[in-house]
Amino acid sequence: WILSENEFNSLLDSGVFILLNNQCELLIDDFESETIGFDKLILAETTINNFKSNSNNKEIEHLHNLILDAIKRGTQISFDF
Secondary structure (H helix, E strand, O other): OOOOHHHHHHHHHHHHHHHHHHHHOOOOOOOOEEEEHHHHHHHHHHHHHHHHOOOOOOHHHHHHHHHHHHHOOOOOOEOOO
């Protein structure tokens, strides 16, 4: 998923990256690369699922679906901003 600048800013402004950083011991931020390994995807999925129930942000929904797909495939999620 190639994020537009607006999509990235929407996710950044929502606070979802801060929550993922805190819950999964990550450092997702602008000008950073980060990977959520398979071992932390379930925690990331739970975190996003709880977060999205209070949001109608379509980018958060898309991120949640990508995490679910990575779990199903047994892979990881990598960010490169």
